[in-house]
Amino acid sequence: MNSCLDTSGVRIVDPAMADSGKLYTGFDMLYVEEMKKLCQGADIILPNITEACFMTGIPYKQSFDKEYIENLLLALRKQFCSKIILTGVSFSEDKTGIAVFDDNIAYYEHKKLGLGSHGTGDVYASAFTGAFIQGKSLFEAAKIAADFTVLCIENTESEHWYGVRFEKCLPKLINMVN
Secondary structure, eight states: OOOOOOTTOOOEEOOOOEETTEEOTTOOHHHHHHHHHHHHTOSEEOOBHHHHHHHHOOOOOSSOOHHHHHHHHHHHHHHSOSEEEEEOOOSSTTEEEEEEESSSEEEEEEEOOSOOOTTHHHHHHHHHHHHHHTTOOHHHHHHHHHHHHHHHHHTSOTTOTTSOOOGGGHHHHHHHHO
């Protein structure tokens, strides 16, 4: 197992490369191998379930239970580091959320929105990083990022297809962090 949390700073990696069981267009398994190398140097990783499956070799499932998620988290921990935020964890049709693996595994669920949008992973990773470096615990930062991402999606017009409108939600993020 890698040694995590170097005193020279915290390295946070969002291995953005896949979703819904597939790699993004233009990415291949060579990219996955390089992303695994990058994640090996991280203190905290923020994969979604698809990315975690590609990095661990565990087959992707659209529906799953806690045992599947916990096996995925343990495989990530063994291969990379001890601090993991797994996104897209959903045990019911009307909720989704995160699994946070630090010393223990903790879950946070929020309402699942029917529409998806490009860039929500980037919004999540940015909000998480900001909250974490402002002194929030791993779980608190992950929860703030999840709530902020939902807020951004809710405040984005349906015709705005190329990303969420996070800008007008930034004052609320500041309040969440403070």
